[in-house]
Amino acid sequence: MRIALATPMKPIDDPRPSGDRTMARLILKALQTAGHEVEIATRFRAWRADGGVEAQRLVEREALVEADRIAERWTREGTAPDLFLTYHLYHKAPDWIGPRLADLFSLPYAIIEASRAPKRQSGPWSHGFAAADKALARADAVAALHRADAECLSAVVEPKRLVVTPPFLDAxxxxxxxxxxxxxxxxxxxxxxxxxxxxxxxxxxxxxxxxxxxxxxxxxxxxxxxxxxxxxxxxxxxxxxxxxxxxxxxxxxxxxxxxxxxxxxxxxxxxxxxxxxxxxxxxxxxxxxxxxxxxxxxxxxxxxxxxxxxxxxxxxxxxxxxxxxxxxxxxxxxxxxxxxxxxxHDLAAGIGSLARFLDLALQNRAGRFTPAS
Structure with a gap:
């Protein structure tokens, strides 16, 4: 399967080490080991340290310009993927690019590691919170990395779209x-x-x-x-x-x-x-x-x-x-x-859990949405 991967929290090649970057790279490795063709769709970083609705609206506009640029390239080259996958989504790092491209190309859309803090529904992060919730609503499958996040997500993601996919590493x-x-x-x-x-x-x-x-x-x-x-x-x-x-x-x-x-x-x-x-x-x-x-x-x-x-x-x-x-x-x-x-939590376990997660996204896409005409 051809998969487009986006990491709105931090680019996968960011020079600064972090658990987030490590997990993103391991997801990429697991997908490639399983035989998938993975494209890093964009290096666009939606994450911002500080809130503010106007600042987030500016990020949204920049993100949608980036989405349209990718769409033009995919159309010109005939390289649209089979699925769009986003890693790490929350109010400080919403995803506008994945949902836009998934809708334009009638793609399954999946999110790995999402979290939700209802207290951010109002205040300086309200725009990012609403954007993250909109992406969660569009997603065909959502994976939390642990039960605490899954419990928070369950308020807006029904059980048939929500799973816990444990973190893994190459041990x-x-x-x-x-x-x-x-x-x-x-x-x-x-x-x-x-x-x-x-x-x-x-x-x-x-x-x-x-x-x-x-x-x-x-x-x-x-x-x-x-x-x-x-x-x-x-x-x-x-x-x-x-x-x-x-x-x-x-x-x-x-x-x-x-x-x-x-x-x-x-x-x-x-x-x-x-x-x-x-x-x-x-x-x-x-x-x-x-x-x-x-x-x-x-x-x-x-x-x-x-x-x-x-x-x-x-x-x-x-x-x-x-x-x-x-x-x-x-x-x-x-x-x-x-x-x-x-x-x-070894790589083999990660490959298996990702395979089940992607299958869930494909199944839910077939059942939830009518392809665009």
Whole structure:
């Protein structure tokens, strides 16, 4: 099948690393591995940091110009796809291009990773919210990446069009790195992976620092992967004698970095699901994390890691104390974490779930809409 892919949140070749970019690239890889021909339909970015109805109307006009440009090219070259697929849609990143092209060419239209915050129905994001809702109404199939998003979407997307498609990754490099890792008898090696920017990321680091401040009696070391404008505010939160700052690292470096540690520690403030949790578990790390949005969908509390209420530093510290002080527990969680990802979140699982999702879109398109004459 020929598929046109759009990513209104962030272009798939954006130079800045993020979980969003990683997931988009994995979707592309899974589709191509399954034999589909995938065109990156546009690099247009609808996402804006700040709201304002007039600003969003300007983005809409720009998006529709881009849609018409693509339509003209498809018509001229005879290259219209069989399906239009959009990855990551919400009020800050609406999709005007996909619905426009789907209507012009009578295409099935599908959305992967959509979220909906009803409080944005009014106020500075109201235009983007309405546009996202309009795209959801047009979609033949909508996939949430976790149950929390699916629950919010269910108010506007009926069950026959809505599914949960779990996030996935290519676990092979992480498994290989874990196999090459040597046994370690020294301090428990903790790892935090997160961008250093104001807001939720900085708050996650602050909760982690607060939790670790009460564990000075235990033998641990912390490595941090990440960088950003809040670095000078974040690094002093942690004791120099126990900290290794690795900075921003390429994706190719990460399997070995994960495998060289014992526990991923991340409070996950306002995280959609936290792609680092998948990567860490694939490399055989247990997790101490925050029980936020989609995190419980990919980290099994008590089985592959320990989760605490979002923002609760004391509960987070208690879970840290358990895994640092109990090597058999740590090893049991780690083994289960790697098996969990291999069974439910590896690339093969992603290919299968995407195939079912695309079939749903095609079936619903045939049943919901009459092709344009």
């Amino acid at each position: 092979a490099p992480y498994r290989l790195a874990a196999q090459a890792n040597e046994a370690h008898d020294g301090p428990v090696r903790l790892l935090a992976v997160g961008m250093m920017r104001d807001g939720d990321k900085e708050r996650s680091y602050r909760i982690l620092a607060e939790a670790l401040s009460g564990l000075q009696d235990l033998d641990w070391r912390l490595s941090i992967v990440g960088d950003g404008p809040a670095r000078d505010a974040i690094l002093p939160l942690f004791p120099d004698s126990r900290l290794t700052f690795l900075g921003a690292r390429d994706a190719a470096d990460m399997p070995a970095i994960y495998a060289g540690h014992d526990v991923l520690v991340w409070p996950a403030i306002r995280e959609a699901f936290g792609f680092v949790f998948l990567e860490a578990q694939a490399a055989g790390l247990c997790v101490v994390g925050g029980d936020t949005f989609g995190v419980p969908d990919i980290v099994r509390d008590g089985e592959t890691g320990l989760l605490s209420p979002e923002g609760d530093a004391a509960a987070f510290a208690a879970n840290l104390r358990r895994v640092i002080g109990d090597a058999p527990l740590r090893h049991r969680l780690s083994r289960a974490a790697q098996a969990h990802v291999a069974a439910r």
